[in-house]
Amino acid sequence: MKPVKVAVCGLGTVGGGVFNVLQRNASEIARRAGRPIVVEQVATRNLNPSCDTSSVYVCQDVLEVTENPEIDVVVELIGGYEAAFELVMRAIKSGKHVVTANKALIAVHGNEIFQAAREAGVVVAFEAAVAGGIPIIKSIREGLTANKINWVAGIINGTGNFILTNMQQAGRSFDDVLAEAQALGYAEADPTFDVEGIDAAHKLAILSAIAFGVPLSFDKVYTEGISRIDIEDIRHAEELGYNIKHLGITRRTENGLELRVHPTLIPKDRLLANVHGVKNAVMVHGDAVGPTLYYGAGAGAEPTASAVIADLVDVARAMGSDQESRVPYLAFAEQADDLPVLPMEDIETAYYLRLLAVDRPGVLARVATILSEQGISIEAIIQKDVSEGELVPIILLTHRTREAAMNEVIRQLESLSDIAGGVMRIRVESLNDQ
Ligand SMILES: NC(=O)C1=CN([C@@H]2O[C@H](COP(=O)(O)OP(=O)(O)OC[C@H]3O[C@@H](n4cnc5c(N)ncnc54)[C@H](O)[C@@H]3O)[C@@H](O)[C@H]2O)C=CC1
Numbered sequence: 185m186k187p188v189k190v191a192v193c194g195l196g197t198v199g200g201g202v203f204n205v206l207q208r209n210a211s212e213i214a215r216r217a218g219r220p221i222v223v224e225q226v227a228t229r230n231l232n233p234s235c236d237t238s239s240v241y242v243c244q245d246v247l248e249v250t251e252n253p254e255i256d257v258v259v260e261l262i263g264g265y266e267a268a269f270e271l272v273m274r275a276i277k278s279g280k281h282v283v284t285a286n287k288a289l290i291a292v293h294g295n296e297i298f299q300a301a302r303e304a305g306v307v308v309a310f311e312a313a314v315a316g317g318i319p320i321i322k323s324i325r326e327g328l329t330a331n332k333i334n335w336v337a338g339i340i341n342g343t344g345n346f347i348l349t350n351m352q353q354a355g356r357s358f359d360d361v362l363a364e365a366q367a368l369g370y371a372e373a374d375p376t377f378d379v380e381g382i383d384a385a386h387k388l389a390i391l392s393a394i395a396f397g398v399p400l401s402f403d404k405v406y407t408e409g410i411s412r413i414d415i416e417d418i419r420h421a422e423e424l425g426y427n428i429k430h431l432g433i434t435r436r437t438e439n440g441l442e443l444r445v446h447p448t449l450i451p452k453d454r455l456l457a458n459v460h461g462v463k464n465a466v467m468v469h470g471d472a473v474g475p476t477l478y479y480g481a482g483a484g485a486e487p488t489a490s491a492v493i494a495d496l497v498d499v500a501r502a503m504g505s506d507q508e509s510r511v512p513y514l515a516f517a518e519q520a521d522d523l524p525v526l527p528m529e530d531i532e533t534a535y536y537l538r539l540l541a542v543d544r545p546g547v548l549a550r551v552a553t554i555l556s557e558q559g560i561s562i563e564a565i566i567q568k569d570v571s572e573g574e575l576v577p578i579i580l581l582t583h584r585t586r587e588a589a590m591n592e593v594i595r596q597l598e599s600l601s602d603i604a605g606g607v608m609r610i611r612v613e614s615l616n617d618q
């Protein structure tokens with residue numbers, strides 16, 4: 185059968201992985217796809233020393249591939265929103281299928297891209313955009329179609345998990361581990377996307393859309409990163425029986441959808457609490473299947489290439505099919521418009537609080553009164569011994585309450601003369617996986 189001819193745009197970490205795995209496993213991939221998948225052209229600013237491109241046509245201008253009549257599929261691996269958007273839209277308008285690992289692009293411009301792709305009758309596939317090598321898009325879009333999905337919760341940023349794990353297990357500093365994640369090719373071009381939760385928010389918007397059949401709503405994701413997490417919080421959490429992980433959570437409730445990414449205390453005996461390093465894991469709870477868990481490498485050259493190439497094989501098969509018989513881009517043929525995203529104030533969860541108090545009698549009682557006035561009960565307290573005159577760290581674990589009530593508690597605590605500085609708040613989720 186005729187080979188599928190591919191243009192790889194961007195030969196960096198992921199592009200290099202795709203190029204090398206396509207060559208190394210060419211015959212295995214051809215047997216699965218029913219025909220060879222060959223790299224016909226590479227467009228990249230920088231070559232990759234791990235790739236032997238001597239027998240491939242290489243250019244610098246990515247838009248050139250959209251004008252090459254030989255190309256069936258454009259693989260967009262340059263990243264970012266602008267040049268990538270132009271490349272993808274031009275490719276679609278030239279009738280080429282697109283495979284991308286670019287979650288920022290899909291989360292922000294996906295609605296427009298899919299509309300254009302539908303009109304042009306081409307496939308846009310993006311498995312690598314969420315949780316790297318884990319086939320999570322395929323699992324939700326295809327494997328779980330029988331279910332009404334209740335919630336999805338996952339560790340969906342490899343760099344962030346690599347940092348938290350190394351801080352906890354090796355006592356290393358945040359900056360030092362981030363520099364290693366960058367050297368390993370895990371981090372985004374702008375690593376604030378990783379550490380401030382933006383990358384996870386992009387991915388969560390995609391997960392939520394394919395789980396619930398709602399439009400992509402990246403601008404509505406409540407977003408908090410890991411940059412404020414201190415080693416002290418990791419140690420206190422451990423003492424209380426928890427690990428801190430950065431989670432993306434989207435849940436269907438009677439009133440609307442939860443859509444939030446933030447650091448989270450998870451009981452140590454839960455599966456998600458034991459996902460370490462660059463590994464990601466996504467738990468999906470369906471009404472028929474119950475809880476399911478998907479685990480694997482969330483970033484890195486070849487794990488991500490694994491997902492990109494799986495999409496190429498799907499495209500190779502879809503090339504002979506009509507639009508109606510293909511799986512819809514965002515899983516649902518019709519989108520729901522009755523599921524508003526809930527404001528964060530309406531979320532209900534438990535909380536970890538860390539405050540620094542002046543060591544004088546009655547402080548703890550005043551703190552407890554503020555909580556009880558909001559109807560919040562305390563599950564555990566740690567109060568550390570300090571030398572006379574020093575500020576005392578108080579760590580509290582509360583029962584579940586509305587975020588609005590907790591905002592009021594924190595406002596009142598921060599206005600007490602007994603409390604120095606701000607209150608550290610980390611949400612706590614039980615994530616029952618049984
Ligand atoms: N690194 C990872 O583990 C993962 C990355 N991704 C996504 O994959 C995409 C690529 O990421 P990486 O490979 O890590 O990036 P990278 O920075 O290693 O590679 C980007 C490549 O694109 C080229 N490039 C960038 N802009 C260009 C332009 N306008 N014209 C021509 N060439 C251009 C660069 O020269 C470089 O070779 C991004 O969207 C990223 O978010 C997704 C999953 C995992």
Ligand SMILES: N[C@@H](CC=O)C(=O)O
Nearest residue numbers: 341342343371372483
């Ligand atoms: N920077 C991202 C790369 C994969 O999506 C991450 O660390 O998860």
Ligand code: NA
Nearest residue numbers: 311314316318
């Ligand atoms: Na994936």
